[in-house]
Amino acid sequence: MTATQHRSTARSAKKSRGAGPRDPERTSAAILAAAVSEFTDKGYAGARIDAIARRSGANKRMIYHYFGDKDGLYRAVLESAYVGIRSSEAGLQLADLAPEKAIERLVAFTWDYFLAHPEFLSILSTENLHRAKFLKKSQRVLELHSPLVSAISDVLKRGAASGTFRTGVDPVHLYISIASLGIFYLSNRWTLSAIFARDLTAQPELRAWGRHISAVILGFLRPEKPLANKAARL
Amino acid sequence: MTATQHRSTARSAKKSRGAGPRDPERTSAAILAAAVSEFTDKGYAGARIDAIARRSGANKRMIYHYFGDKDGLYRAVLESAYVGIRSSEAGLQLADLAPEKAIERLVAFTWDYFLAHPEFLSILSTENLHRAKFLKKSQRVLELHSPLVSAISDVLKRGAASGTFRTGVDPVHLYISIASLGIFYLSNRWTLSAIFARDLTAQPELRAWGRHISAVILGFLRPEKPLANKAARL
């Protein structure tokens, strides 16, 4: 990625043409970016190749050249979405933190990421409408997830050992819970705002919900019976 | 209703054609049912009027007759989905139960309803892709939700008063949390199964997740400092 950027920077110095013909990397990146927007806004079936061409400034033919067909382009969008979140996540260093802090940090990161990347939520939703038809084929994406599970598992073990967390929590369940609370709220804020007659998309509401997620997750993780009680019962 | 039935009975004697032409109610119900399936499976843009006509056995022209256009048909589907869940919910009688029992019941009902009505999840997701464009227009649906909020609010108050629940919980937040955990899991089970390499659609996993939702919600609702509070009260 750095190499690429360098190269294109170097070149754009030489010839400052706005949107670059003869610059395959830039062209295909522009197409991908436009495709992310379009698929995000309209879903798979609603997305229009013509619109992507227009948005990206590229010739329609180039889309087929670089991505094969609509499916291929969508697949590229899907992959880039997952690669995006997982690689950001990799910088969290949960192992260096106390269990409670680690979970707080993971929850905060996740919520912030979802807030900052609405396209991720949208692609997810689209992909699930298709029952993960495309995702299943993407080995590249599938390999991305075991580090995440290991990291969470490690935190949970440490927390249980120190008595901070309840025992027996499944790390996959925990991650899904965190994601649920964040993604569902954001993905469904439009219908939720409508039915509850309350603007859940407003900044204060969003901040409140972020705190709520933390409260729910940490509230749940508290040991089932406080230590004192346990001792008392013995 | 009686009139209609009488009429159609009278006529079906006259001309015994299998599926009923000249039976407006049956025709439009068949169309709606087919539309639910189609929109559920394909989303709004992916749904095909032709497919709905085929699936329902009705003439395509009838769809336009009863529902105006594709939008109108979709709106009908959307409304029927919300009416379905809210009217089932109305039978819960949460006010008659102890706070903890009431929440357990609400959680269990909600999870079971989502499990039994995948079309509800799908429609929700589709509607959110469109930022609730259609829902906003449906006064009928919007009016359906204040009883739900009131009921939950009442339970939370009773729980807080008795020391069973923490205080300051927003009923809308609580409902969204319950819905999040259920809907997100089910809507996303296809991608989640893929990325976590684990069949989250299997019966035991589904049952485990149902228990997990209860644990999370009730775990969260526990008073924040149980020992102190409890001690104080004793």
Add this chain to the structure above:
Amino acid sequence: MTATQHRSTARSAKKSRGAGPRDPERTSAAILAAAVSEFTDKGYAGARIDAIARRSGANKRMIYHYFGDKDGLYRAVLESAYVGIRSSEAGLQLADLAPEKAIERLVAFTWDYFLAHPEFLSILSTENLHRAKFLKKSQRVLELHSPLVSAISDVLKRGAASGTFRTGVDPVHLYISIASLGIFYLSNRWTLSAIFARDLTAQPELRAWGRHISAVILGFLRPEKPLANKAARL
């Protein structure tokens, strides 16, 4: 066929609209006729659905409605071509004629048919470019040909028995020979005229070639050693 014509005639009396909407039979017949011309002129790949729509006066969508896709339309054209020649042929009554007369009649009919139906030659040529890909799938066409072989076989047997024809002639070979001489000349008249610098498409040339086919076929069928045989029999 007669029924159809009658019906559409009856109707066109009632409502004299030039090209008939609401007359499926006429519409699909018009499409087929236009398709025959287009595929004949341009071959499969060169044919344009748009052109067929224009030529037939039908809406493009109707082509897909009646024939499925380009392949289906081509297949219909192919079938109609074979049905055309074989059903005309069926009226020849070769069994009622003396062997030599029967062959003369078959040759004359075949040549005349080819002359009158250039589209048949063209479709044949197109189909062979595709190695009979479509024909192989058409059971309907394949069943059309055994009566022809039987009829020729019978004539050859009678001719051999009476000493008019040589023995051991394969009826399929004979038919292919007759077809070869006629079809090749006509299909290739354009290149042949060019390379031999002689207008082989002119009427006198066509008549001369018709006589030539007869002479070749009958010349070939003469018994191999006429003198001896004839003498012996006298």
Add this chain to the structure above:
Amino acid sequence: MTATQHRSTARSAKKSRGAGPRDPERTSAAILAAAVSEFTDKGYAGARIDAIARRSGANKRMIYHYFGDKDGLYRAVLESAYVGIRSSEAGLQLADLAPEKAIERLVAFTWDYFLAHPEFLSILSTENLHRAKFLKKSQRVLELHSPLVSAISDVLKRGAASGTFRTGVDPVHLYISIASLGIFYLSNRWTLSAIFARDLTAQPELRAWGRHISAVILGFLRPEKPLANKAARL
């Protein structure tokens, strides 16, 4: 030629890339060969410039460099096909053979050539679909054919003079007859096999048909009335 070879040898030492860039002759020959295959398989309209580039290993731009456009490339293919058969034919030396032997040889050569050069048949067929549009423009090809007609004419005259052949046979007609029987069978073997439910592409069938052509042509050429009869009538 020598210069070119020298040059390319010198360079192939320098950069041993498999197929030769910087070797104009090889590049254009490779393009032509690929074009022959492509036009043969798909016809003019069905042929793809991209496919020819891929098949030949040449850059698409080179095709335009050497042949101008699709038409020019097709024309080159067409010319090479005719040059191929006519120059092979030139070696037959029919004048040195007895008339019957000469015809036998011509028939055998022609059949063998068609068998060995399916692309010739295919190009012919394609060119005739276009009514010899391209051929007419190719002076080079047109000049190729008068020697053939002269040679056949000479043989026929000698045969008629010696009483071996019937009189009044048009040499162009004779050649077209020979070509008809060979080309039609081979070009149409796919449809003929299908409609006659018999594999006419099998080796034994091909050999049998080769003999059949000879039998038909020589059978036809036999004098109409044996000499004895003629004498008797005088």
Add this chain to the structure above:
DNA sequence: CATGAATGAGGATTCATTCAT
């Protein structure tokens, strides 16, 4: 000479919707 990116006009096919009966 050679390359691979780029293009615009068109190609088959599909869709929601309306018309005539």
Add this chain to the structure above:
DNA sequence: AATGAATGAATCCTCATTCAT
């Protein structure tokens, strides 16, 4: 009330050809 034919505007995709290097 119900039907099946008909439509025109898109929609995805492909093609021959040219441009910049």
